[in-house]
Amino acid sequence: MVKMEREEKIWLGIIALFAIVFNAVTLSPLVPWVHWDIFSPPQPAKVIRIEMKDHKFFLVDGGELKPLKAGTISVEANVPIKFVVTSEDLTYGFGVFDPEGRMVFQMQVLPNYENSIVWIFDKPGYYTVRSTEYSGPEHPYMYVEGAIQVKGGS
């Protein structure tokens, strides 16, 4: 057996303590999303499928692609909504902005992959969708004002 110096033992103890404290904190309710991520993923009340191609957003509605316009998507506030976004060509971003123009969430949209996020809207209104990842000269026009209507829930 290797004989350890006293200092080595102290350092080993500090590292072990750090590992225990770090795991305890990151698994505890101190981190708000731990409950969702590890213990009970929320069951989405609605799944919204969006397809991105040619620098445009489409709502996938029963196998049919509808260009995203104001109010195309309608969801309730205060319930989990799952967005599944796919791309047929480039890497894009899917960013959602509240009626005051503040970003509420965004995710990267990788081609040929189901990019998904679950979100609970906490206030009603019309939310704007914008690509949040540069995707070429047409990128600035990847913007649909008021695409998501969030209806006041209980």
Ligand SMILES: [Cu+2]
């Ligand atoms: Cu873009």
